[in-house]
Amino acid sequence: MSLRERKKRQTRQALMDAAGRLFDEQGYEATTVDQIAAAAGVSTRTFFTYFRHKADVIRTNSVERVDAGVAAILARRPGEAPAELLARAFDEMLAESWEMGLTAGLVGDAYKLPIFSPQATIDRSNARLERLAAALVGACGIDRMTAYAMVGAAIGAVSGTAAVSMSEGRTDEETLAETSRACRRALTGF
Template sequence: MNMSLRERKKQRTRQALIDAAGRLFDEQGYEATTVEQIAAAADVSTRTFFTYFRHKADVLYANSFERIDVGVRVIGSRQPGERPVQLLARAFDEMLAESWEMGLTAGLVGEAFKLPIHSHRASVDRSDTRLERLAAALVSACDIDRLTAYSMVAAAIGAVSGAAAVAMGEGRTDEEVLAETARACRRALAGFDS
């Protein structure tokens, strides 16, 4: 980890923004918090916020995007003979494990799942979405058609999000939430093991 001063500063600012956003979202809710407030709390200009995150909502997913990397990596490490369903389930397990480990606040995750997030003006770079990246990885790793791959990943994401939202909404413990999401994921995938 030999970062240049520049690099370190960038990381620090980025983290400051994430922390500030997390704190403010928890305190006032997502909608009630403005980018201006986040930037002020992180001691940078509003304009600078947008050099780190394309959209206000992206700060919520900041770590989520890194989690996707984990999933893509798992998919890339497919064992010979491993079936797509198993592989994808394994990828989700790793991603979910990561999620809790890196101490996302419930507030952050909760908001993230709650939001039917969209994009305002942003011309939505599809290749950057969770679905796209995981499905693409699955297609390259296995002998599977795009349609099936996308359906599988989308079903899994849906199940996981739905389960997590309800479980967290009901105030379950982290362990329970983790267990329930993993279970929902497997159930959603089961039928694709044709």
């Protein structure tokens, strides 16, 4: 990664970290873009270089996580079985989550926003499922039904395991290892 790219990534992460802290301290609604930018040590204009809206800070990890998974699937190794490929893609997605800060911006009253409504959550989940399953079909030539079943099983295993692990106070490293094992167990039947 070039120096410029590293600097951009650091600035983006600083904005996400600042937003998460401020949302937690004073609530989502009370936090302004100006405050987020100031806390990150950048201008408001710089904030808008990285995010269109304050809510984008909350959504950003999900998009980047799926991008990492799709990229891993499209980089399929010769002879790699679909289940192992998908498990490796989920490992990449989880690594991206931890690198970018899994819960950055997902604190305080942010969950009350319309972007976290049941329908919006379902829509985002379906979009993730569609992107990952389509990549799996393209990379492996498996049928669509199987691809959707595999991705659904992996998402369920990873989400459930991560929630339990974090609620039990396990470290990030332990949670990452547990979710990787759960994903592989869920994909065993494929």
